[in-house]
Amino acid sequence: MAKPKGRGPVRASIYVRISRDLTGEELGIARQEEECRRLCARLGFEVGEVFSDNDISATKGKVRPGFEALLASQPEAVVCWHTDRLVRVTKDLERVIALSVNVHAVRAGHLDLSTPAGRAVARTVTAWATYEGEQKAERQALANLQAAKAGKPYTAGIRPFGYGEDHVAIVPAEAEAIREGASMILAGESLSSVARKWTQAGLLSPRSIAAGAKAWTLRGVKKVLTSPRYIGRRTYRGEVMGDAEWSAILDDATHYAVVSILSSPDRFSGGPRTGRTATTLLAGIAVCGVCGETVSGRGYRGTKVYGCRQTHTRTPRDIADERAEKATLARMVWPDFLPPVLAMHAGGSDADTAHLRAEMKNLRERLNGLALAYAEGAISLSQMTAGSEALRGKLEEVESKLSGVTGLPPLDSVSGISGLIEGWADAPLPVRRSWVAFCTIVTLRPANGKHARNMTPEDHVSLDWHHLAGDGEE
Incomplete structure (x- = not known):
């Protein structure tokens, strides 16, 4: 009053x-x-x-x-x-x-x-x-739409992570962090792992700094890794308008593989995540000693582990990987190993296509993940379409390789088994995975009340060899 x-x-x-x-x-x-x-x-x-x-x-x-x-x-x-x-x-x-x-x-x-x-x-x-106000909003919306169709950056706000104040020039350190973050997700690591890594490196987003935040949030990391901005696409209200004026930081296949993983409706904290089967050595190969289910890679209290869906076991990855690789290499040096392998090569067996088939399976899962993400409203139709095209291109490339391969996992015709053993540490992950799967049966055991520091590698991992045809086993 x-x-x-x-x-x-x-x-x-x-x-x-x-x-x-x-x-x-x-x-x-x-x-x-x-x-x-x-x-x-x-x-x-x-x-x-x-x-x-x-x-x-x-x-x-x-x-x-x-x-x-x-x-x-x-x-x-x-x-x-x-x-x-x-x-x-x-x-x-x-x-x-x-x-x-x-x-x-x-x-x-x-x-x-x-x-x-x-x-x-x-x-x-x-x-x-x-x-x-309404008239001004309509005029501004039209101007924004025209700018988006032309691929021009929206420069009115705070600069995006990875790009400079002009929203176009790439910031090298931030760009490298984005690429590494994408690789971590494809390798089965969590958003929280990426958030910690970026925060510890002192690479906060400009928006977070303006808001006074001192660490990356999971939502912030996901927003970066799933944004079409980083493959050089301009969006408007969630829809991809076309190519942008700025350069890409990620390639299309990597971006849409990450989108598929992070947008999958099956993804939830502490549970199984899609896209991991071909990005760690034993995921999809080793089995749980309790339920017999194949394991996937995940994190547990800051440690990278393998575990089944019911988490009967949380076996440290480094222990399981080392045991499996040593057993594989040991199997290769046995005198009875090489003759049946060469015979199977000569006979045109499909065993050496294992790594390519695993990659094909992985790509198809990611295509399905994009479709599910679109159905759940997590991504737009244009994102699903563009992502599907990128992943299908990669799938066609793998299928082409597969069509020209016969026999066992890749084996150099000159250096043979000795060359494979000598170059094992530098061999691509799909090659090592295929040989591990070909040579060994890896079973991961539960702790059964024991503390991890009191368990030996043998307590964690049980190993058997696959028998080859002609080696004396039925």
Whole structure:
């Protein structure tokens, strides 16, 4: 209510607001407050509380803490730079009208909300402000759409992680972190592992820094690794518009493989995650000693482990991998190993296609993952289409290789088994996986109440050899 006469000067509350603060220095609201104070001095008002909302729109339905505090304070009068700083929509105006106070604006004059005439004027002014706001929004939306179709960057906001202030130039250290993060996800590691690595490297996102955050969130990491921005695509409201003016950081196949993994409806904390079967040595090969299910790679309390779906076992990956590789190499040096292997090569066996078939299976799972992600609304139709094309191209490449391969896992015709053993450490993961699967039966045992530090490698891993045809076994 307005202050009764004879009780000293009016104590006015100042309200200031800007919709966007590009620098974060609050210079806009500081200038508004300065002019509002000068108006109070001219009107003979005593300045009371100052309420502000920085970088908050009055038309998008967001809560304005300063505005809410102003209403709750029951001011004697309100002074603002312009009435559209105070209200832009009718519903907010009606809340101010309920105060029955005078509103004085530096640039829009005086509104006496305690009278019918004043309220009518205020409603008219607000109606036109709403109209202009809607018109401006439509014009801006059209301009944004045209810029998106042309592949131009949206430079009004904070720069994206991986790119410079112009939103185009690549920041090398951040780009490398993005590539490494994608590789970690493809290798079966978690979003939290990527978040920790980026945080420990001191590579926070510019938006997080502006917000005062000190670490990456899982949501932030996922947003980066699934954004089409990083394969050089321009989006608008979630839809890919086409090629962008900036350079890509990730290749299409890697990006969409990561999208498939992170967007899969089957993915949840602590459970199985898609896309892991061909990215660790024993995932999909070793079996759980309790349920007989093949294991997948995952993390447990900061340690990389293998485990089945029911987590009967959490076997450290380094122990299991070392045991399996040693057993595979040991099998290869036995005198009875080479003759049947050469015979199987000569006979055109399909055993050496194991790594290619595993890769094909992996790619098909990722294609299915994209379809599921689209069905669940996690990605758009354009993302699913582009991702499917990228993964199908890779699938065709693998299928082409497969069509020209016969026999066992790849074996150099000159260096033979000795060459494979000597170069084992540098052999591609699919090659090592295929030989491990060909030579060994790996069973991972549960702890059965033992502490991990008290368990030997033999306690963790049980190994048997596959017998070859012609080696004396039925």
